Amino acid sequence: MxxxxxxxxxxxxxxxxxxxxxxxxxxxxxxxxxxxxxxxxxxxxxxxxxxxxxxxxxxxxxxxxxxxxxxxxxxxxxxxxxxxxxxxxxxxxxxxxxxxxxxxxxxxxxxxxxxxxxxxxxxxxxxxxxxxxxxxxxxxxxxxxxxxETVTVFRVSKTLEQNATDIFNRWQYVADKIDRDLFIRLNLKPDNTKNTVHASFTALFLGDSERLVSVMNSGVPELDIQKPDCKEMSWIESELFWSSNVNNPVEILLERSFSPKFSKRKSDYLQTPIPRDGIESLWQKMLELRVVELVFNPYGGRMSEIGDSETPFPHRAGNIFKIQYSVNWDEEGVEAAAYYVNQTRVLHEFMTHFVSKNPRGAYLNYRDLDIxxxxxxxxxxxxxxxxxxxxxxxxxxxxxxxxxxxxxxxxxxxxxxxxxxxxxxxxxxx
Missing domain, CATH: 3.30.465.10 (Uridine Diphospho-n-acetylenolpyruvylglucosamine Reductase; domain 3)
Structure with missing residues (x-):
């Protein structure tokens, strides 16, 4: 047993x-x-x-x-x-x-x-x-x-019409090299009603807003971050911000329940920036599939200083981003599950040319039985x-x-x- x-x-x-x-x-x-x-x-x-x-x-x-x-x-x-x-x-x-x-x-x-x-x-x-x-x-x-005692956060969203392609392209080249006090997660989400993709940049900076604006304007001026975009707060408040609980008391962190949605996750590692025409083809594929979101988590800093064999986790230096493929749904039944899961597989296959190879990496905590x-x-x-x-x-x-x-x-x-x-x-x- x-x-x-x-x-x-x-x-x-x-x-x-x-x-x-x-x-x-x-x-x-x-x-x-x-x-x-x-x-x-x-x-x-x-x-x-x-x-x-x-x-x-x-x-x-x-x-x-x-x-x-x-x-x-x-x-x-x-x-x-x-x-x-x-x-x-x-x-x-x-x-x-x-x-x-x-x-x-x-x-x-x-x-x-x-x-x-x-x-x-x-x-x-x-x-x-x-x-x-x-x-x-x-x-x-x-x-x-x-x-x-004070950290700074921001969340700024751009569409394709608001120069998301150029911003994403630039961010690829600096994400693993920028100040290690800065972490910016990039979420890509298709908006089929407006035939566009939303690129949301969500940041935590271990410092005040003035220094953050300076770092951003030096590293990614295309995003045009200004002080009004930034919010200074305590570290624990930043955790509420990241988990979308910003208007709740800190005690909400003690709640153990979560929404019982169905979900599927897959993962990849990006080691070479995606060419500009590849980014444009990615937008089209995401709009075609309609439901799959991509989440890019930047590496560099301390991650590049720890050897691949110091722990079993080997994806260290040389990686720009960890990529998560994400889809959630509420409909019950085998047909609904097959539809949504297949969407992640199609996008994962589409990304083959751009991501790590020999082997193509995956992340254990984004458990994926497909591999x-x-x-x-x-x-x-x-x-x-x-x-x-x-x-x-x-x-x-x-x-x-x-x-x-x-x-x-x-x-x-x-x-x-x-x-x-x-x-x-x-x-x-x-």
């Missing part, structure tokens, strides 16, 4: 609560303790807590400390961290996994281990390789990062390599070695888990 581990948030492909075989669900959502130590600049958080709860507890203790995780407050800490979670602080401080100090895990033999007792190989694996392949993670100890699956309970190295190299590139083989060392019989398994090596007896005698 299969064991499925659910930390407390959500999973785009439902692997934390759905399987094709009989399973037992281990629900960790009540393990929500968060202990913040400002003197040490650390926090220990159990995996059932949400990002919103973590942010709230940090804010209660300090107005100048934060943790570089995501912007959706209902995401569960366990899956987010173990899968290499990112957020708007990543250009300054890296990923969640780059700021993990220790962890507590229950292994296949029922032993409760910390970093010292589990060893550096397993500790390496659960910081970006997905925790559910290796054991049951109970908690993480995290290093807190410093943020200014390959294994037979649950009998995961083969051959099958695992198909999706494993997309998620982990050259780190896949090291993850397999760790899996073989700590769970040779593959007790912890799912459709995209790390497989153990299954050695033939004659090879084992050598």
């Amino acid at each position: 299969n064991l499925i581990i659910r930390s407390g948030g959500h999973d785009f492909e439902g692997l934390s609560y759905v399987s094709n075989i009989t399973f037992v669900l281990l629900d960790m959502s009540n393990l929500r303790s968060i202990n913040v130590n400002i003197e040490e600049e650390t926090t220990t958080v159990q995996v059932g807590a949400t990002i919103g709860e973590l942010y709230y507890k940090i804010w209660e203790k300090s107005k100048v400390h934060a943790f570089p995780a995501g912007v959706c407050p209902t995401v569960g800490v366990g899956g987010h961290i173990s899968g290499g979670g990112y957020g708007v602080l990543m250009r300054k401080y890296g990923l969640t996994v780059d700021n993990v100090i220790d962890a507590t895990i229950v292994d296949v033999n029922g032993r409760v281990l910390n970093r010292t007792s589990m060893g550096e190989d397993l500790f390496w694996a659960i910081r970006g390789g997905g925790g559910a392949s290796f054991g049951v993670i109970l908690s993480y100890k995290l290093h807190l990062v410093r943020v200014p 390959g699956t294994s037979v649950v309970g009998n995961n083969s190295y051959t099958d695992g390599k198909v999706y494993g190299e997309k998620y982990f590139k050259g780190n896949f083989d090291r993850l397999v070695k760790v899996k073989t060392m700590v769970d040779r019989d593959n007790f912890f398994t799912n459709e995209q888990s790390i497989p153990p090596l299954r050695m033939r007896k004659k090879n084992m005698r050598k």
Whole structure:
């Protein structure tokens, strides 16, 4: 019988609560303790807590400390961290996994281990390789990062008629090189009623509006950011801004419910700017498909300074953007699901020429079963390599070695888990 581990948030492909075989669900959502130590600049958080709860507890203790995780407050800490979670602080401080100090895990033999007792190989694996392949993670100890008392945000939207093509083209060339205190997410959304595409630039800047305007006018003058476009606020208020809760009290971060929509996500990495004629063809394809949004998250800064093998997450230097393909829908039924999912596949295929290759990269926390699956309970190295190299590139083989060392019989398994090596007896005698 299969064991499925659910930390407390959500999973785009439902692997934390759905399987094709009989399973037992281990629900960790009540393990929500968060202990913040400002003197040490650390926090220990159990995996059932949400990002919103973590942010709230940090804010209660300090107005100048934060943790570089995501912007959706209902995401569960366990899956987010173990899968290499990112957020708007990543250009300054890296990923969640780059700021993990220790962890507590229950292994296949029922032993409760910390970093010292589990060893550096397993500790390496659960910081970006997905925790559910290796054991049951109970908690993480995290290093807190410093943020200014005042940060600045803006959200500016441009259409094709408002020079979105030139702005996007320029932004590609500076996104990974601009001041690391600045993170600008670019959302592309088709507007079929007006036959245009909206390009929305949403920013967090670790400083005041005056310096932000200077950075923007030097780096991307085409966007023409001015002080009235900017809003100065505290870091915790910026989290409300990013999660579209700006008019709500901070306590909304403690809510664990989220809209029960259907969704599909895919991912890519952009390493070379898209040519201008390619951008124009992208607009036409998005208008043709009508429903798929693209989200570009910039790299550079701290992300380019951390080696590809320091954690299982390998997509570091050389990447300009991580790209998310996003579609949500409310209609029930197989036909509706097939329609919307197919739209993401068509756009993903269209982007093949522009994105990373050999392998074409993918991001574990945007779980995507289209890129390959294994037979649950009998995961083969051959099958695992198909999706494993997309998620982990050259780190896949090291993850397999760790899996073989700590769970040779593959007790912890799912459709995209790390497989153990299954050695033939004659090879084992050598």
